[in-house]
Amino acid sequence: MGCFLKGEGRAMRLVLLLAVPSFGLFFAGNLSAGVANSACADCHELSETFHKTPHGVYFSQDADLAEASCEKCHGSAVDHLNSGDPKDILNPAKMDQFGSSFLCLNCHKGHQFDEWAFSAHNTAGVKCASCHTIHADYTAEKTSETEMCFGCHSEVRASTFMPSHHPIAEGKLTCRDCHNVHGGETMFVEDQTAGELCYSCHAEKEGPFVYEHAPVQEDCMICHSPHGTVADNLLKQSEPALCLNCHSMHFHATVEGVEGTFIPPAEPDRVTESTLGAWKSGMLTKCSQCHTAVHGSDLPSQTISTGGNALTR
Amino acid sequence: MKRYVLMIAVALTLCAVSVGAQTDTTAFDRYSLWLGGHYTDFNDYAKKVGEYRLIDDNVFGEFRLDLLSRRGSTLFSLNGHFFDEKNILGQVNVTTGNRLAASFQYRSLVHQLGQDLLSNLAAREAINGAPGGKMLTHEILDPGADYNIHRQEVLSTFDVLLSERGNVHMVAAHRMILREGTDQSRSVSHCFSCHAESRTRQVQNTTHNLELGLQADLTEDKTIGYRFGYRQFKSDAPDAYAPYDDAKHPTAITNAGTEAEFDSRQAYEDTTLRVNALPQTEKMSHRVRFKGNLGKGRFSTALGYARTENQETDLSSDAVTGTINYSHPLGDQTRLVAKVYAARQEADDPFIDLPTYRAGRPGGAAFANLEFDYTRYSVIDRTHARATAEVIHRLNPRWTVSVLGGYEMIDRDDYPVADDGLQTKRFIGQIGARFRKGLNYSSRMKYRFEKTSDPFVSGRGLFEYPGVDSLARDWNGTGATFGFIFYHDREDLRYQAITTEPTDFHQFEWNSNWQATPKVGLSIGVRGFYDKNSDLDSLDVSHFSFIPNLNVNLTPSDKLAATVGYTYNHYKSRGPVSVALFDG
Numbered sequence: 102m103g104c105f106l107k108g109e110g111r112a113m114r115l116v117l118l119l120a121v122p123s124f125g126l127f128f129a130g131n132l133s134a135g136v137a138n139s140a141c142a143d144c145h146e147l148s149e150t151f152h153k154t155p156h157g158v159y160f161s162q163d164a165d166l167a168e169a170s171c172e173k174c175h176g177s178a179v180d181h182l183n184s185g186d187p188k189d190i191l192n193p194a195k196m197d198q199f200g201s202s203f204l205c206l207n208c209h210k211g212h213q214f215d216e217w218a219f220s221a222h223n224t225a226g227v228k229c230a231s232c233h234t235i236h237a238d239y240t241a242e243k244t245s246e247t248e249m250c251f252g253c254h255s256e257v258r259a260s261t262f263m264p265s266h267h268p269i270a271e272g273k274l275t276c277r278d279c280h281n282v283h284g285g286e287t288m289f290v291e292d293q294t295a296g297e298l299c300y301s302c303h304a305e306k307e308g309p310f311v312y313e314h315a316p317v318q319e320d321c322m323i324c325h326s327p328h329g330t331v332a333d334n335l336l337k338q339s340e341p342a343l344c345l346n347c348h349s350m351h352f353h354a355t356v357e358g359v360e361g362t363f364i365p366p367a368e369p370d371r372v373t374e375s376t377l378g379a380w381k382s383g384m385l386t387k388c389s390q391c392h393t394a395v396h397g398s399d400l401p402s403q404t405i406s407t408g409g410n411a412l413t414r
Numbered sequence: 415m416k417r418y419v420l421m422i423a424v425a426l427t428l429c430a431v432s433v434g435a436q437t438d439t440t441a442f443d444r445y446s447l448w449l450g451g452h453y454t455d456f457n458d459y460a461k462k463v464g465e466y467r468l469i470d471d472n473v474f475g476e477f478r479l480d481l482l483s484r485r486g487s488t489l490f491s492l493n494g495h496f497f498d499e500k501n502i503l504g505q506v507n508v509t510t511g512n513r514l515a516a517s518f519q520y521r522s523l524v525h526q527l528g529q530d531l532l533s534n535l536a537a538r539e540a541i542n543g544a545p546g547g548k549m550l551t552h553e554i555l556d557p558g559a560d561y562n563i564h565r566q567e568v569l570s571t572f573d574v575l576l577s578e579r580g581n582v583h584m585v586a587a588h589r590m591i592l593r594e595g596t597d598q599s600r601s602v603s604h605c606f607s608c609h610a611e612s613r614t615r616q617v618q619n620t621t622h623n624l625e626l627g628l629q630a631d632l633t634e635d636k637t638i639g640y641r642f643g644y645r646q647f648k649s650d651a652p653d654a655y656a657p658y659d660d661a662k663h664p665t666a667i668t669n670a671g672t673e674a675e676f677d678s679r680q681a682y683e684d685t686t687l688r689v690n691a692l693p694q695t696e697k698m699s700h701r702v703r704f705k706g707n708l709g710k711g712r713f714s715t716a717l718g719y720a721r722t723e724n725q726e727t728d729l730s731s732d733a734v735t736g737t738i739n740y741s742h743p744l745g746d747q748t749r750l751v752a753k754v755y756a757a758r759q760e761a762d763d764p765f766i767d768l769p770t771y772r773a774g775r776p777g778g779a780a781f782a783n784l785e786f787d788y789t790r791y792s793v794i795d796r797t798h799a800r801a802t803a804e805v806i807h808r809l810n811p812r813w814t815v816s817v818l819g820g821y822e823m824i825d826r827d828d829y830p831v832a833d834d835g836l837q838t839k840r841f842i843g844q845i846g847a848r849f850r851k852g853l854n855y856s857s858r859m860k861y862r863f864e865k866t867s868d869p870f871v872s873g874r875g876l877f878e879y880p881g882v883d884s885l886a887r888d889w890n891g892t893g894a895t896f897g898f899i900f901y902h903d904r905e906d907l908r909y910q911a912i913t914t915e916p917t918d919f920h921q922f923e924w925n926s927n928w929q930a931t932p933k934v935g936l937s938i939g940v941r942g943f944y945d946k947n948s949d950l951d952s953l954d955v956s957h958f959s960f961i962p963n964l965n966v967n968l969t970p971s972d973k974l975a976a977t978v979g980y981t982y983n984h985y986k987s988r989g990p991v992s993v994a995l996f997d998g
Contacts, residue, residue, distance in 0.1 A: 158484065195853060211573075212583060212629045215637060215705050218712050219739035224751050224804055226814060226848050226858065244975070252977075253925070255963040256941055259983035268466040273501070273523045285714075288571075288587055289623040291643040291699035292720035293735040294757055294798070302591060304621045304647035305692045309724050309731045309761045315793040315829070319870045323915065338987060346914040346955065346989045347872030385534050391602040391610055399693055399727050403604055403658060405681050405768055405786055413602050414689045 136178040141171045144185075153238040174204065174235070194230040205229045213283055220284025227253075232282070250276045263329030265336075279327070295320045299327070310397030312410045317396050340387040348388070441485050448478040452497075465526050467501075469560070474498045487511035500524040500564050515573040520566070527561040529554075529598055535610045552610040559614050563595040581631040585641075591621040601656030601689045604680060609659070615690060616651040629703075636706035643699040643720075649692040656689045658682055681769055693726035711742030711750075731761035731794050747808040756799045761792035763828070791828030798824050802842060812851055818844035818862075824870075840866040857926040862919075869915035869947070914955050914989060916945030935967035937979075960984040 142148035148171060151157040160170040172178055174193060181190035193204055206214055217223055229235075232249055244252075247269060251258035257276075261269040268274050279298060281287045289301045299321045300307040306317065316323040324343060325335045332339040338346070389395055394412040401409030453473045468474075474497070481492040488510045495503040502522040509515045535552040569589045576582040599615035602608055622645065629639035661680045699720035706713060716737045723730045735757040742750045768786040802820030809815060820842035829836050846860040925939030939962070946956035965979035 162487065192853075195850070210581065212585075212637065212639065215639075215703075216714055216739065218741045219714060219751055219753060224806060224816070225846070225860075248977075252937075252965070255939070255965075255979070255981045256959075256961045256983065259961060259963075259981045265465075268523060268525075271466045271523075273466060273503075273521065286641075286701075286716075289589060289625060289643065289645070291645060291697050292718055292733045292757075293737065293755065294733050294759060301623065301645070302621070304645060304695060304697075305619060305649070307647075307695060307697070307722060309722060309729045309792065309794060310693075311727055311729065311764050311766070311790065313790075313793050315872060316870070318792075318794045323870065338989060342989060347912050387530070390530060390532055390535060390600060391608070393600045393690055398691075399724070400688065400691060401681055401766075401768075403602075403681055403683075404679050406679060408786065408788060408790075409681060409766060409768060410790075414687070414691075 135169055136172055136182060137168050138171050140182060141178065147236050150238055151236065154236055156235065193228065216285030217283050222282060222284065246275050246277065257328050260326070260328035264331055265333050266329030267327060306396040308397045311399045312401070312412060313397050314395055314412060340389060341384065344388040443483045445481040450477070451475050466523055468498045468524050469526055513575050517571045519569040522564070522566045525563045525565060527563065527597060529559055529561055530612070531557070532610055532612055550608045553612070555611060555613040559596065561596050561598050563593050563597070563617060566592045583629045585625070585627040585629070587625040589623040593617055593619040599654040599690045603656070603658045604661055611656055613654065615654040618651040619647065619649050619692065622646045637704070639703040641701045645697040648694040653688045654690050655686050657686045658684070660684045693724050695722060695724050697722040711740055714739040727764070729762045729764060731759065733757060733759045744805070749806045750803065751806070752803040754801045758797050759794050761794035763789050763791045765789050793826065793829055795827035796824055812849055814848045816846040818842070838866060838868050838870060840864055854929040855927070859924040860922070862921040864919040866915070866917050869913050869917060871913040913947060915947065916955070916957070917947045917949055919943065919945040933969050937965040937967065939963055954990065956988045958986045
């Protein structure tokens with residue numbers, strides 16, 4: 102009976118991934134020399150509990166495999182048994198892209214691994230065992246999927262704690278919602294163009310619209326940083342600074358602010374000029390307060406001079 | 415005012431049960447039930463900790479349920495987490511041998527949006543020291559509103575092995591995203607002078623994603639697959655409307671100017687119009703994939719076509735994409751990985767029919783019938799291509815090095831920037847090294863460099879359509895008698911093509927892992943980047959990031975692991991702003 106207290110829901114997937122035999126047929130095992138698991142267990146404690154692991158459970162359904170399953174991944178154990186030298190046996194955890202990943206893919210033939218050979222993880226030397234605990238049994242403590250990614254991508258972890266962020270730190274989104282860690286296509290991404298990954302959830306921003314905002318079609322990340330930012334709405338900079346990188350500021354924002362909502366024009370208290378203070382005040386104005394449809398719109402704006410393209414509707 | 419919530423995690427475990435019944439190696443059940451609760455409270459906590467919380471001063475019951483069951487080759491798992499009434503996670507997975515893998519997932523979260531009270535939009539300009547000039551006012555029609563979105567997602571995936579012969583798989587997936595709640599709808603009317611209004615808008619958006627695919631192994635080393643994708647977005651919420659009053663120029667009241675002068679700049683007035691509308695869109699895609707071995711190497715290709723339609727305006731865009739990936743061994747210790755991507759995108763170009771210019775200022779009568787109509791050429795239209803090649807070489811059992819080179823090109827058809835702004839070219843270089851000493855120490859480092867010529871620019875800001883040059887020249891040419899700069903000419907003069915995208919990009923990364931003892935591990939690293947653009951069409955932008963990190967991993971037993979880490983993120987952005995040169 103295991104002491105299973107946490108069992109983070111999605112973390113279970115990792116174990117399932119290894120456990121699910123639908124990924125392929127067990128390969129013939131021509132590396133095997135028939136050394137029984139019990140021989141390995143003399144030195145390696147793991148061998149004793151291997152039958153409780155997802156791999157062990159799967160192997161147990163075949164009497165031959167059950168007895169000598171260690172060799173299926175580690176190759177012939179004969180030399181290692183005689184010498185005791187770690188160099189005399191295959192260790193997938195030490196192997197790099199020239200070997201270990203493809204050792205696993207001999208069995209895990211699912212099509213979701215079709216692009217692994219070309220994936221960024223593989224070419225960077227990440228192995229299956231870098232993320233998957235091959236010998237973990239069902240009662241072992243699981244690292245959550247997101248935390249595991251953060252183990253290497255620490256800068257992303259830091260970003261997810263920024264004031265504006267996708268709810269990754271809260272556990273409501275996971276890395277796999279956007280990233281295919283095994284390479285290749287991501288689910289529901291219909292084409293490979295810029296922005297398409299974002300549109301798969303934020304479809305209302307795709308258009309095509311009558312009135313476009315060029316950066317939207319170019320790349321969402323011109324304005325946004327998806328993991329987290331200091332500015333609101335995942336913007337790289339706060340408004341209006343972000344907008345003013347490309348656009349000029351209106352005169353409206355550069356006159357002194359006044360109290361209240363509306364005072365008749367003849368009221369002397371309203372009389373101010375564009376001053377340094379007014380400029381400071383202007384920098385507190387957000388462009389999207391009036392240009393609300395910054396991702397594009399089908400509705401023409403009011404002023405003719407913009408060709409209807411001021412994105413205020 | 416945005417409200418913040420501080421969640422005091424009093425995760426009181428009332429009951430935690432774990433039961434395992436393992437009668438043999440192929441049948442077992444394990445489940446756990448966690449009952450507890452949490453309490454939320456508001457204060458002015460500086461961080462937006464409440465953005466994804468239910469804003470409610472209350473005590474909430476909470477539970478988690480995990481179940482894992484196996485019978486022979488059938489594996490069943492159920493995971494659920496009820497945090498509060500709007501933050502829920504549930505997932506069911508079923509696999510039966512290698513025949514079926516099915517997954518169902520429900521996720522629910524709440525997103526607090528806050529309300530912008532627009533209080534900064536109150537200003538008045540002086541003219542010659544006297545009351546007058548432009549005025550900016552605002553009005554909040556629903557000041558007490560608490561805007562938030564309840565997002566729910568239902569995801570179903572199936573992978574069915576139709577035939578072991580040929581490894582024929584059928585995959586099907588559907589996802590529905592439902593966003594319900596209220597949001598702030600803002601509008602601005604140039605009545606006298608500018609009047610911003612805020613009102614509540616209902617949100618009820620639905621996004622459906624559907625994916626159907628068939629994959630099969632033609633031979634031992636060749637696989638073909640087809641995938642159909644469909645996406646629909648629609649809004650079922652009532653439209654929001656805003657009034658647009660009669661235009662009046664403030665000088666008409668204070669400085670004896672003409673009302674018509676301001677009126678002449680408006681496309682519509684004295685009416686109520688729909689605002690912030692979201693059109694229904696549909697997207698369909700087809701993709702064929704083929705992978706296999708080529709000599710000693712492996713290759714993978716994909717060809718796709720996608721069409722997106724705006725069903726309210728009948729506008730559509732098309733995309734054809736293709737990829738080729740190739741991996742080839744250059745000897746026992748060397749590998750080449752090459753990738754090529756190409757895409758062609760095109761979108762409809764609608765004709766924009768605008769009112770004629772109604773000149774009100776002196777001399778403007780000659781242009782009373784000036785046409786502003788134009789064809790809006792889409793910025794979507796482009797050809798995009800990218801190619802990279804990486805050679806990875808294992809020097810010895812400890813050292814592996816890699817070198818990557820690449821080229822990217824974006825050729826925009828109708829982008830409103832003349833000459834060199836149309837085509838972006840980028841050269842990519844990267845070197846990397848990995849070091850491993852036994853199982854106890856490993857280290858990796860990488861440096862990447864990108865040199866970009868003519869990166870994306872913002873073409874004329876608001877004046878983004880081709881033809882503006884000729885339009886302005888026409889005015890200037892025929893308006894020689896004018897003694898002033900026309901409003902529209904100012905627009906043309908004000909906006910320039912400008913970019914915030916870097917021309918030079920440097921990225922570095924180093925990380926080391928040291929397993930000091932079987933139970934203690936140490937990880938230390940640093941990564942960051944620096945980019946800049948000092949070209950004339952930029953405002954000398956630059957960005958710098960520096961992120962060191964340190965992690966200590968403790969593993970006292972195979973059932974307990976602890977990680978203590980510290981990550982420091984320093985980010986500096988230099989982005990000078992562009993200020994107005996003209997009044998108007």
